[in-house]
Amino acid sequence: MEKIDFFFEKKWALTLIYIIFIILNVIFPPIASSGYAAQDTGRVISSLLNTSIIPYVWLAPVFHIATIVLVICIWRLGAKISRVLSLYIGINYIFIGLIQNFGETWEFGFVILIGTMITEFLIGFFWLWDAYDPKTETKFEKLPLWRYWPIPLAILAFWSPINPPQNMGPHFDPLFLLTSAGYGLTFCMTTPMFLCLLTLFYPRVNKPVFKITACAGVIMGVLNMFSLLVPYTFWMGILHIPLLSISIYVFILPKIMKIEPQIVNQELVKIPHVRGRLIGQVNIGELEEFLIAKKSTERVEVGDIVEIIGGPFKGEKAKITRVDTTKDEVILELSESTRPIPIKVHADYIKKILSEEEGEPEME
Template sequence: MVIAVLSNAMVYSWKALLPVFKILPLLIFGMLAVWKDKATRVFYCYGALVFLITGLFENMAITSEYGFAALIGNIVICLIIAAAWLWEAITKHSDFNRVQPSFSRLWVMPLAFMAFWYPVNMDTLQPDFSLHYLITSEAGLTFCMMLPVYLSVMLLFFPDVNLVTLRISSFARVLIGLLSMMQFFVFNKGMEWMGILHLPLLIISSYAFVLSFRKRCR
């Protein structure tokens, strides 16, 4: 049922909105680069909004096999993460005012870029490296693609971030990432490319979870 729901998710019927949800995060990243800490709340509010939308509507579908179906476990996890991001937007424990991010963590950026690009033909689920997917792919409304992108931003400013938000977000998706590896590499042959595209989720989330236990150093 998982594949049936995710393949027919309600959120993917919003074709006209897909470019909007690719352009908006780019604008917010630009705001962070220019205004730094002044844009922190915007970053977390937008993340909470995206996680709320995708958490609900990416995990609901009307399928030919099951009719209306919802992945309740996924929804609960996503809503917890959305709540953690909203709480950080309100309380603001993060500080993005440092002159430079931690460039030693730039290795996560190619993985985040791959997740943001999401180069896959959704009809065949095979690789498609067309550049238009940078703006038109479903990634902007796909939880498993956007979370590693947003986590990579937090990692660049680590340790001046909310470690609890980082820990909650990353731990939950490590579990989902492991399940995704099983789904795409073991139980659903022919979907290996989708498994590869979920590696940024697993790798970045695992790294973020480990880092979240380091003490904040001011």
């Protein structure tokens, strides 16, 4: 596993994987036992995808319910189940690679999508690696409202409201929220939910694997946008918008989050008496003394050396002989007076110089 970490430390590592994914999914053609013309490539893929997952449709509710339970567990348990999410994503992608990419078709015989299968296996392997050596932290936190925009699109893909292959039109059956064959069994309908969750956790995610998953999403999303050009598959093209848009957002999100603090700093300059913004997190305990109002007498003790900062004795140094917390006043003895003269001063008019434990300062 250390070798994988070492690989991703290379600047060219992600670029290499992106190129491999493009070659596998764009240049590498499907293999069919009956043969086909180049212009029929789209029909071959469509014919396979319409039949390959049919034997496994009964598993669709399992993936829907498992995802819902997982989200609830993340909400309740937070980072304690970070490995579980990565493990679930990895297993789901490997399962999709096994069932979605080969099968018997009526028109082209046995068809296999080698490129897509390898892509999904690689993504699944990388998420299993993250489960073994976790770099993703599952924890929902309060975010700016704009960070939640992928949720409706992810729910649309999770729902996959589409009629069987005979129609391929929209079918908004609420039951599909638990039974639609797309989610959990196909890459394109499953990935938006995973990426949506990860964008909510960002930047506490395995960034290389996060981007690799999104890269495959962009490639497959773009390829499926051609479905919008055919009336029969138009709605299927619409259902691929979540995959494409959220995948692109994954690459834009880091840049947006770098720009956001700059905008905040520019706006802070316009607020009177505000000098700037502290970078990082501050423990509430460090701010407690500034947030909770305290009487001035609670900050001083008998024997402390103070300077009077208001009233007729302003500028004089004195020693506290008594503290009256009820009236928030102190009794002082002037340090430079030849005879001890007690004076009563409001505690707001003194500034502590030395505490009793530190001893008295030397007088000139």
